Amino acid sequence: xxxxxxxxxxxxxxxxxxxxxxxxxxxxxxxxxxxxxxxxxxxxxxxxxxxxxxxxxxxxxxxxxxxxxxxxxxxxxxxxxxxxxxxxxxxxxxxxxxxxxxxxxxxxxxxxxxxxxxxxxxxxxxxxxxxxxxxxxxxxxxxxxxxxxxxxxxxxxxxxxxxxxxxxxxxxxxxxxxxxxxxxxxxxxxxxxxxxxxxxxxxxxxxxx
Numbered sequence: 668x669x670x671x672x673x674x675x676x677x678x679x680x681x682x683x684x685x686x687x688x689x690x691x692x693x694x695x696x697x698x699x700x701x702x703x704x705x706x707x708x709x710x711x712x713x714x715x716x717x718x719x720x721x722x723x724x725x726x727x728x729x730x731x732x733x734x735x736x737x738x739x740x741x742x743x744x745x746x747x748x749x750x751x752x753x754x755x756x757x758x759x760x761x762x763x764x765x766x767x768x769x770x771x772x773x774x775x776x777x778x779x780x781x782x783x784x785x786x787x788x789x790x791x792x793x794x795x796x797x798x799x800x801x802x803x804x805x806x807x808x809x810x811x812x813x814x815x816x817x818x819x820x821x822x823x824x825x826x827x828x829x830x831x832x833x834x835x836x837x838x839x840x841x842x843x844x845x846x847x848x849x850x851x852x853x854x855x856x857x858x859x860x861x862x863x864x865x866x867x868x869x870x871x872x873x874x875x876x
Contacts, residue, residue: 738768738770738792739770740768740769740770741769741770741771741772743760743769743772743789746772746773746774746776746787747760747772747774747787747874748876749774749776749777750774750776750785750787751874751876752776753776753777753779753785754776754785754805755782755785755805756785756805756849756850756851757873757874758787758803758873758874759803759848759851759853759871759872759873759874760787760789760801760803760871760872760874761789761791761801761867761868761870761871761872762870762871762872762875763791763866763867763870766793766794767791767792767793767794767799767866767867768791768792769789769790769791770790770791770792771788771789771790772787772788772789772790773787773788773811774786774787774788784804784805784806784809785804785805786802786803786804786805786806786809786811786812787802787803787804788800788801788802788811789801789802790857791857791867793857793859793863794863795859795860795863797857797858797859797860797863798857798858798859799855799856799857799859799863799864799867800815800854800855800856800857801853801854801855801867801871802815802852802853802854802855803851803852803853803854804851804852805850805851805852806852807847807852809852811854812852812854815837815843815845815854815856816835816837816843816845816854817838818837818838819835819836819837819838819843820835820836821833821834821835822834822835822836822842825844825865827844827865827868827869828868828869830846830848831846832844832845832846832868833845833846837856841856841857841858842856842861842864843855843856844856844864844865844868853868853871855867855868
């Protein structure tokens, strides 16, 4: 009598037949592929305006900052107004035409108490592209003053617009023009030539606000 084996025994599967659980899943349907491609295309189209805007902004900034003229001018008004309010002396500054472009300004007026010295430093790019610096202070020992005049070699005096200035050569080999007027020290120096430094000194006048 022939009997039936245990029901838990798996039926014999020929070696050349792959079990259902081992079969490779079929490739995605063409409709799914098309949907994926459309999603990628939509993403690119949505990002394209943003990319264009970024390129326009970069181009505009490059246009504003012309590499042929890297000078960045600054506004002196706020700093000079503060110094004029805090100083115990009539503030004197150069009144120059637009060919002398201010690129730096510094004052210690913000930390100065009543009656304390006030120093102002201004840097200009001259018409020739050189540097001219101006200092005014009621402290002859101010760092901005001493940094120019200490160690300088005297080279005589000259009259500029009716005022007598002392000419000297700094330790850096640059010309320095200086004068003291009622306890106020004025200094003009820099890599600019004597004619441009003289022009800065000649333009010094009371700050008009």
